Amino acid sequence: MNSHRLTSYRYQEANPCVPLTKMSLGGIVSQQNPSVRSKKTVDTGYAIPPFRLLEEEEIPRIKRFLPDNRYDYVYAATTSGKRARTVEQSDSEDDTPRPEKRPKISSEARKSPKKYKRVKVPSRFKRIQGRFALLQPLVTSIPLEIVYEIFCHLDPRALLTLARTSKDFRKILMSKSSENIWRTARENFEGGLPPRPSDLNEPQFAHLIFDLYCHVCNQPWRCDNILWRFRLRCCRNCEKSFPLYQWSNLYAILYPFTSFDILPKEKVKGITGKNREDIVYNGQVALKFKAQFIAFQSEEERLAWVTRKRTECKEIEQHARQSEAWHQAKLNQRSIELCDLRDQRLQAILTRLGTIGWRSEAEFIIFGLSALKQPHEFLNLQSVKMPKKLTEHGWISIQSELVNWLSEHSIARLEQVRLEIRQKQFHRLKREYLDILAQHDLRNPYPGVGDILTDQTLQVMVWDTDMEGGLTAAFLRSTLLEQLPRILRDWRSSSIQELVQIVRKARRHASHSDLDLAVTIFGCASCRALMVYPQVFYHQCCFHNCAEDDFIHDRMQTIDKLYHRNGNGPWSARTIFFHSRSSRFAEKLVIGAGLDPATATASDLTAARPVIEHTNLSAEASPARIFVNWQAALSYHELTPDDSSFVINRFGEDTSKIRAHETLNMYANVICCVHCHKALKPHELLLHLQSIHNMEATPVVITATEFYGLFRGHWYWNPREELNIIGMEFLCR
């Protein structure tokens, strides 16, 4: 038998037994009570529309196992094309019209779903009209008893399939006399089945258990959800279309029938809330119950019927529970089997990959060692996860896809390894440069890390070397020291010129020497920091720039996507401006300190150590008077630009008394040692000089007066810190 053909036939058959009318499950309700939920129209799988009896020709050829709680009758076609009733009706209580004629199904409908087109009958069998030739002798030339005997050895799935292959088989298998065949098949089924409920006949029961598609929408994919009380296989989507079991609605629809407790009900998730369970009923069955109820002549008959139905309902419930347990066990067993199958397939695939040299790449991913792909990405590849034994043919069909996938990963992984080496090298280069900077006098401007990382020569060296382990720190340091003079030569003059241009906007004839003056104050437009000349070269905001060269910019982004935001961009005075107001105030401070604004540098101003009182602060915030150094005076002035709040050097004989109150409590490394350029806190200076430079100093503790006087030649303000940080204030009562 051609199994492919039978498969395709199965889905073809799925449609004929299906309903000709499109209707809504909830629609029954909605037609009478529009307020009730009814949206989705689905193919219900029922042959009985809600408000009319079916026309004869509307009833499909095999009225297949209707899920409406009755032992159905089955029709088979006669050879003349007319239908004859071959099986007597069972204990069915209703009298649905019998079909006469197979409804015409348009060629379009036959084709659907497109995926399952009918397979052409091979030419050598075409002589035998419309039959599957190989099966034909079974029914034409073998005695019927033997055929029955053979059928008894098949399982219910095979019987279902057979019944759909030809009229002759259908005729045999759908006759009442074949019941034994079905029963034997059911009882012989490996693993056992739940008992057949009395309201389903054998083929109906086999259909419920073995036709693994949704019996409502008939979509050809597997459906593992059975609504046992409705006698339906039903996908999660379709089950939401059943109407909610609510008394008020039921009453409106079914009155005078009111014994709603005898209606079969199911719990369905996801109708009124994602994880909520609602009780639904089957609209078709409910209407049928109503019709039957009304049809009785007397109250006694009705009562007897309801009592009988109530008993049936209990039986259905009991059977449903039993069946659910069986089904769940079956599903569990199946999932274990699938797992085993997948595992076997994976092992087979790995073995095959091993023979062509790709196993280690696959295992690299499976063991979670890859930074680029998660194990499940490989395991979930369609060709890997399908629960099917790997055959030679199967391997050939998936081999190239798998190898392509793995080789793409391999290329990306090597690229990743290369990138990591580069990142490591850039990081080492940065660390070495910062270390070199720490040993230099930064009062002469030095380029920032970004200028080094984006330097053409250094970048080519770091980028193009991807040997394992990367370039060593020692090698990078010696290369840096070798290249630094060249970089400094190019960088310094252009950067200084950039600053001179900024000053020239305010002072037309400014030159390089103007930068050093105490009256040249720069501001940062981005963070409002105040700076003097060398500080501008180390200000964080000045490194938030992209490399000018696009090529270098792309490489830098590969190393660090946000290098420009992280302060690893090249230096630029983009945010720096000449702060005229602060410069004017600085001039007052210089004059107040008795210096000449035209020549006094920032260092001169520090050495002059003017005593500055901030009168506004003392008046409001503190009972004591507040004094500030010149850096703090500029910072306060920037916040509230009022020159009259500052009194400069007008304290006469109190001056030395006030100066004695000055402290050196600063928590940032605001100074540098002149001898080794190490950044320090002011109060650490003495110990540093004694321990590192073996200096014999007389004082035990260093005071501000000694700091500015005696030790003046041993430190300078750290250019990495802005004026705001260096600013210092002290109280004097």
Ligand SMILES: [Zn+2]
């Ligand atoms: Zn469905």
Ligand SMILES: [Zn+2]
């Ligand atoms: Zn700034």
Ligand SMILES: [Zn+2]
């Ligand atoms: Zn030192």
